[in-house]
């Protein structure tokens with residue numbers, strides 16, 4: 299593993315009124331790895347990911363991308379910096395086609411007439427790009443790129459969301475519960491997509507409650523508890539029940555005792 303993390307957070311704090319969602323949380327993602335983030339309901343996993351991806355602004359703390367301090371004011375800022383996030387409640391537009399969903403907010407336009415602000419969408423280029431990206435990720439069981447997303451199965455939709463993130467996420471891809479509510483086959487496909495993305499050298503943050511999935515694909519597991527990082531474990535050194543015990547406070551990891 300390379301020595302320098304690609305994305306770090308130190309001392310993140312986020313309060314919602316009297317609730318402290320993030321209580322001095324730290325985070326490190328290394329190049330090329332799949333980092334799982336696990337924790338009990340309400341532990342602050344989504345809040346941490348939202349802070350890192352610009353969806354919320356932390357009250358305190360520092361985030362660095364490739365060593366440089368960053369402060370994203372919106373997910374679009376983070377996207378521009380190469381961080382793509384698929385949030386828990388999928389941000390796809392059901393009535394729009396697969397190709398349109400791939401490009402929401404960053405459509406390819408034809409060169410305009412000089413001085414014209416309104417340039418026509420380049421549908422051909424967008425469809426080709428969408429088709430190429432989906433086939434790169436083995437998703438070409440989807441026949442028609444102009445099919446509305448609402449006609450796809452849950453797994454295919456998740457596939458489109460992950461493909462979109464993989465297509466545009468040049469530095470980091472963050473997936474919040476990508477296999478929640480999916481069947482066995484569909485989950486498998488999404489896990490394969492995640493492994494494909496890693497093979498292409500892009501690091502992935504995977505938030506999940508599914509321990510078998512986490513232990514199957516993660517290189518390291520960040521355990522979040524009570525608003526902060528409790529510890530990071532190597533899945534080869536611990537069992538799933540150890541991880542759950544750390545998460546719930548039934549057991550305390552050795553490093554956390556010292557900390």
Ligand SMILES: Nc1ncnc2c1ncn2[C@@H]1O[C@H](COP(=O)(O)OP(=O)(O)OP(=O)(O)O)[C@@H](O)[C@H]1O
Pocket residue numbers: 314317318319337338339340341342343344345346
């Ligand atoms: N917009 C909000 N307004 C008020 N409280 C919030 C908001 N978002 C999160 N919280 C609170 O912050 C705490 C952490 O929530 P968060 O969603 O980050 O946890 P989580 O670990 O992702 O949980 P889960 O596994 O259930 O999705 C919870 O107590 C939650 O109720």
